[in-house]
Amino acid sequence: MSTTAHPRQPHRRPLAQDPGLTCTEPATTIQRLQLWAELAKQRAMLLTDVHLSLLTDEEPEMHPDPVDQASTEFGQDLAIQVKVRTFDKLRHIEQALRLMQTNNYGRCRRCHKEIPFERLTVKPDALFCVPCLTLIEHGAARN
Ligand SMILES: [Zn+2]
Numbered sequence: 001m002s003t004t005a006h007p008r009q010p011h012r013r014p015l016a017q018d019p020g021l022t023c024t025e026p027a028t029t030i031q032r033l034q035l036w037a038e039l040a041k042q043r044a045m046l047l048t049d050v051h052l053s054l055l056t057d058e059e060p061e062m063h064p065d066p067v068d069q070a071s072t073e074f075g076q077d078l079a080i081q082v083k084v085r086t087f088d089k090l091r092h093i094e095q096a097l098r099l100m101q102t103n104n105y106g107r108c109r110r111c112h113k114e115i116p117f118e119r120l121t122v123k124p125d126a127l128f129c130v131p132c133l134t135l136i137e138h139g140a141a142r143n
């Protein structure tokens with residue numbers, strides 16, 4: 001194969017182009033504000049969820065038949081799991097909002113490097129960078 005490539009450097013994308021896609025830099029102040037707005041929005045939505053789930057809470061039913069009783073308990077377990085997840089998410093978001101008031105937001109808890117903005121856009125309450133999270137998840141899977 002003959003290389004007909006021109007002697008110039010392999011063409012580089014101008015930096016100004018699509019900063020959102022190529023950005024692996026720490027988040028700027030404006031980007032942080034965007035993340036803050038996103039977190040606040042998610043928090044408001046979760047609070048609404050929590051509020052609604054409290055409103056629709058039913059008294060636990062008691063069945064004389066143990067099979068019926070078991071299925072009721074199973075349904076309640078599922079409802080509790082959903083609530084636990086909602087509260088967990090809410091807790092993470094509250095934590096991220098608190099971190100934003102300090103300078104620790106967007107910094108990986110494990111390696112203390114800045115988490116790339118593109119990851120924070122996907123998961124504004126991320127506490128770890130992707131490499132660290134992968135390590136942690138692998139470690140957890142082994143246990
Ligand atoms: Zn890390």
